[in-house]
Amino acid sequence: xxxxxxxxxxxxCSSMVLTATSPRTVKYRQIQKKIKDLETMVKDKxxxxxxxxxxxVEGCLxxxxxxxxxxxxxxxxASSQESGGFAxxxxxxxxxxxxxxxxxxxxxxxxYEKKTPKEFLKSFANLMx
Numbered sequence: 629x630x631x632x633x634x635x636x637x638x639x640x641c642s643s644m645v646l647t648a649t650s651p652r653t654v655k656y657r658q659i660q661k662k663i664k665d666l667e668t669m670v671k672d673k674x675x676x677x678x679x680x681x682x683x684x685v686e687g688c689l690x691x692x693x694x695x696x697x698x699x700x701x702x703x704x705x706a707s708s709q710e711s712g713g714f715a716x717x718x719x720x721x722x723x724x725x726x727x728x729x730x731x732x733x734x735x736x737x738x739x740y741e742k743k744t745p746k747e748f749l750k751s752f753a754n755l756m757x
Contacts, residue, residue, distance in 0.1 A: 677742035695737035
């Protein structure tokens with residue numbers, strides 16, 4: 629009977645480990661959520677247009693992520709009432725990094741088209757997926 633209980637506990641624990649979400653996946657989901665939050669809080673009218681990478685090639689993903697994290701720091705809240713949550717979301721998204729395979733990318737942030745803050749955030753969310 630003891631062996632059966634031990635076996636069941638071992639089976640249960642191992643199945644829990646296999647179904648647990650990786651820390652990287654949790655981090656990506658948190659950043660995607662914060663990007664969605666920023667879309668609702670960002671000032672879109674009379675705001676600075678931002679260089680927006682779209683469909684970057686495989687070797688340029690690191691450059692694209694760097695462009696997005698720098699651009700996020702230029703965003704402004706739509707109203708002063710949202711500034712606390714806005715600042716926290718910007719801080720979390722700005723910490724995101726991506727390590728590339730080490731290939732040199734010819735594209736720079738300035739080579740990408742400028743778009744509104746909401747379009748910028750939608751492109752960032754698409755890249756994260």
